Amino acid sequence: MTVEGTAARSATRxxxxxxxxxxxxxxxxxxxxxxxxxxxxxxxxxxxxxxxYAFDPTPDELRGLYRDMLLTRRFDAEATALQRQGELGxxxxxxxxxxxxxxxxxxLRDDDYVFPTYREHGVAWVRGxxxxxxxxxxxxxxxxxxDPNSNNFHLYTIVIGSQTLHATGYAMxxxxxxxDSAVVAYFGDGASSQGDVAEAFTFAAVYNAPVxxxxxxxxxxxxxxxxxxxxxxxxxxxxxxGFPGVRVDGNDVLACLAVTKAALERARSGQGPMLVEAFTxxxxxxxxxxxxxxxxxxxxxxxxxxxDPILRLRTLLEKEKLADKEFLDSIDEESxxxxxxxRDAVRTMPNPDTTAIFEHVYADGNALVDEERAQYAAYxxxxxxxxxxxx
Amino acid sequence: xxxxxxPLAKALNxxxxxxxxxxxxxxxxxxxxGKLGGVFRxxxxxxxxxxxxxxxxxxxxxxxxxxxxxxxxxxxxxPVAEIQFDGFVFPAYDQIVTQLAKMHARALGKVKVxxxxxxxxxxxxxxxxxxxxxxxxxxxxxxxxxxxxxxxSSDAYWMLRQAIESDDPVIFFExxxxxxxxxxxxxxxxxxxxLHSARIxxxxxxxxxxxxxxxxxxxxxxxxxxxxEGRSLEVVDLRSISPVxxxxxxxxxxxxxxxxxxxxxxVFLGAGAEIAARITERCFYHLEAPVLRVGGFHAPYxxxxxxxxxxxxLDRVLDAVDxxxxx
Numbered sequence: 001m002t003v004e005g006t007a008a009r010s011a012t013r014x015x016x017x018x019x020x021x022x023x024x025x026x027x028x029x030x031x032x033x034x035x036x037x038x039x040x041x042x043x044x045x046x047x048x049x050x051x052x053y054a055f056d057p058t059p060d061e062l063r064g065l066y067r068d069m070l071l072t073r074r075f076d077a078e079a080t081a082l083q084r085q086g087e088l089g090x091x092x093x094x095x096x097x098x099x100x101x102x103x104x105x106x107x108l109r110d111d112d113y114v115f116p117t118y119r120e121h122g123v124a125w126v127r128g129x130x131x132x133x134x135x136x137x138x139x140x141x142x143x144x145x146x147d148p149n150s151n152n153f154h155l156y157t158i159v160i161g162s163q164t165l166h167a168t169g170y171a172m173x174x175x176x177x178x179x180d181s182a183v184v185a186y187f188g189d190g191a192s193s194q195g196d197v198a199e200a201f202t203f204a205a206v207y208n209a210p211v212x213x214x215x216x217x218x219x220x221x222x223x224x225x226x227x228x229x230x231x232x233x234x235x236x237x238x239x240x241x242g243f244p245g246v247r248v249d250g251n252d253v254l255a256c257l258a259v260t261k262a263a264l265e266r267a268r269s270g271q272g273p274m275l276v277e278a279f280t281x282x283x284x285x286x287x288x289x290x291x292x293x294x295x296x297x298x299x300x301x302x303x304x305x306x307x308d309p310i311l312r313l314r315t316l317l318e319k320e321k322l323a324d325k326e327f328l329d330s331i332d333e334e335s336x337x338x339x340x341x342x343r344d345a346v347r348t349m350p351n352p353d354t355t356a357i358f359e360h361v362y363a364d365g366n367a368l369v370d371e372e373r374a375q376y377a378a379y380x381x382x383x384x385x386x387x388x389x390x391x
Numbered sequence: 392x393x394x395x396x397x398p399l400a401k402a403l404n405x406x407x408x409x410x411x412x413x414x415x416x417x418x419x420x421x422x423x424x425g426k427l428g429g430v431f432r433x434x435x436x437x438x439x440x441x442x443x444x445x446x447x448x449x450x451x452x453x454x455x456x457x458x459x460x461x462x463x464x465x466x467x468x469x470p471v472a473e474i475q476f477d478g479f480v481f482p483a484y485d486q487i488v489t490q491l492a493k494m495h496a497r498a499l500g501k502v503k504v505x506x507x508x509x510x511x512x513x514x515x516x517x518x519x520x521x522x523x524x525x526x527x528x529x530x531x532x533x534x535x536x537x538x539x540x541x542x543x544s545s546d547a548y549w550m551l552r553q554a555i556e557s558d559d560p561v562i563f564f565e566x567x568x569x570x571x572x573x574x575x576x577x578x579x580x581x582x583x584x585x586l587h588s589a590r591i592x593x594x595x596x597x598x599x600x601x602x603x604x605x606x607x608x609x610x611x612x613x614x615x616x617x618x619x620e621g622r623s624l625e626v627v628d629l630r631s632i633s634p635v636x637x638x639x640x641x642x643x644x645x646x647x648x649x650x651x652x653x654x655x656x657x658v659f660l661g662a663g664a665e666i667a668a669r670i671t672e673r674c675f676y677h678l679e680a681p682v683l684r685v686g687g688f689h690a691p692y693x694x695x696x697x698x699x700x701x702x703x704x705l706d707r708v709l710d711a712v713d714x715x716x717x718x
Contacts (some may be wrong), residue, residue: 027474078479093665142497142499143493143496143497144497144498144499145499146501147498147501148465148498148501148502149501149502154465155494155497155498157490159417159485159489162458162485162486162489162490164458165454165455165457165458165459165461165462165486166458166461166462166465166490167462167463167573168455168458168459168460168461169458169460169461169462169463169464169465169466170462170463170465170466171462172459172466172468173462173463173467173468174466175464175621176468177466195454195482196454196455196458196485196486199454199458199686200448200455200458201449201451201457202450202455203452203459204456206450214466267417268567329413346608359496359499360495360496360498360499360500361495362495362535362559363495363500363557363558363559364557364558364559364679365501365585366537366634366635367587367634368633368635369534
């Protein structure tokens with residue numbers, strides 16, 4: 001481990017770590033073998049301890065996390081299928097990143113605020129955004145179909161990294177209000193190269209803003225590996241900005257939850273920002289338009305398959321006898337129902353009215369927009385109605 | 392209350408002060424805006440009176456300034472961000488065009504981002520490179536943004552108040568070479584024209600000069616000189632570059648039948664091009680001459696020793712008037 005990494009970790013321990021707990025009998029002490037990686041649940045489904053991040057979920061919590069991840073994966077698969085069927089123009093799959101998203105999102109309070117990229121379907125699910133609302137932009141009927149303030153979940157941001165500044169500004173506002181909410185900015189390994197992310201780190205640090213930077217390092221920025229973005233592990237960058245960074249096993253839902261919770265508590269208590277790098281893998285293509293066979297080997301994907309986030313939690317649930325057949329069947333049924341609901345919703349999703357082009361361009365109205373709207377309406381009016389069409 | 396005579400810069404300062412007094416959500420942020428009061432002292436004394444939480448010295452990162460201003464606006468604040476000079480705005484251009492301008496629309500009206508971006512712009516002060524540019528067309532071209540530029544102290548005070556009260560993002564272009572020009576400001580009475588209305592700055596009958604910001608004074612001087620030669624020029628102060636108050640320009644041109652548009656920005660694809668096209672459509676049968684434009688050249692802003700050649704002055708404006716009258 002480098003000097004920077006050590007500094008970052010010890011800063012975490014001073015302020016955000018929840019301390020070492022008395023060991024539960026079922027937990028083993030061994031970690032993953034990677035000293036930099038926070039892990040609480042191994043790929044084999046074994047609970048392990050970490051000195052800084054103790055977490056003892058109840059059986060209900062464990063089952064809840066399993067349900068969240070399974071339903072999110074099913075929704076994601078359904079959306080991919082809908083794209084293949086021509087119902088969506090594009091889909092950005094989260095396959096493989098369920099633990100990073102569900103774990104981090106389950107650490108949030110209702111009054112916290114989330115600024116996502118365009119792949120945070122699992123976070124949206126946890127925040128209570130109806131999954132069908134996520135599909136409007138991929139079908140091409142809107143650019144984001146939900147009210148950000150209903151679930152404290154901002155619209156998807158497509159230009160990578162931009163939202164980290166919005167999150168930081170929002171967090172500065174939270175601090176000015178004297179509130180103890182926190183803000184999470186999601187971004188990826190590719191976005192970590194953007195100047196806006198560096199500026200967000202700077203602003204968050206100097207104003208001590210209550211924001212958690214949650215980077216899902218899924219190893220690939222379309223075709224470019226993380227080595228094209230950084231010479232050091234991404235979490236180590238935080239040290240240079242003056243706040244702690246930590247790398248967590250992004251396929252370990254328990255570790256993602258525990259680490260994010262600690263980072264959020266740290267932010268709430270006035271200790272400022274923290275960077276969490278969730279080390280995970282994009283199992284699918286970048287989007288449905290991408291072809292990963294052009295740039296990465298199957299062996300790499302296969303090596304990550306055994307680290308699957310859902311599989312390892314299921315192994316734990318079964319081993320601990322926390323999930324009986326009835327529970328597992330009920331989730332399968334719920335998952336089928338969700339898929340059907342999503343399918344039906346997308347297939348019946350209406351196209352927007354023509355005049356929607358001119359709506360909400362300005363909050364206070366605008367003479368030019370009004371003029372063009374009227375001109376275009378008059379143009380459309382100038383056509384004879386087609387036979388059978390209501391005039 | 393009677394009007395007070397004050398420089399344009401002081402009017403902006405008073406405007407910010409009153410806006411901050413009236414609404415605790417109004418914030419001022421930018422490089423050197425706090426202790427120093429800004430490099431032009433527009434924010435002088437504000438941090439002393441309103442504190443560091445409301446008058447925020449930012450890191451030297453323009454994209455960061457606008458990106459965090461967006462976040463603050465989403466939280467319910469009304470940030471007034473200063474970009475120190477026109478040529479420094481481009482690191483923030485992505486946040487302004489890609490995020491700020493579109494956010495209200497892409498949220499289907501569910502969120503508002505009332506951010507004001509103040510930019511001291513245009514030339515005439517003998518500055519070094521990147522301190523004298525007129526990039527307004529690059530912003531006026533973007534749907535979702537409003538762009539305005541005051542030409543005098545009263546407009547500076549009231550238009551900034553109105554820009555801050557607007558729920559839309561407003562790019563507020565301040566004519567830096569007119570900062571020290573004095574004019575009457577009556578802070579007790581809201582003036583008639585709205586933020587996006589043009590104003591007849593001088594009445595005339597032979598031709599119309601349309602301008603905004605720093606070129607209004609130049610046009611008024613040109614009109615005064617023309618009067619000595621027996622020509623009556625009308626001057627329209629456009630005030631708003633997006634949207635443009637075409638109705639006021641149209642009424643003027645229907646009377647004078649000739650139009651010259653003047654701005655410091657390059658003529659090619661500048662605001663004048665749009666005004667020429669629209670007025671030609673609206674006033675085709677009234678026009679006695681093509682709409683002419685006077686402005687900067689399609690060349691980088693020159694070194695200070697050459698800026699008097701680059702900037703439209705009284706003679707170049709009157710030369711265009713001569714050409715319009717010769718048709």
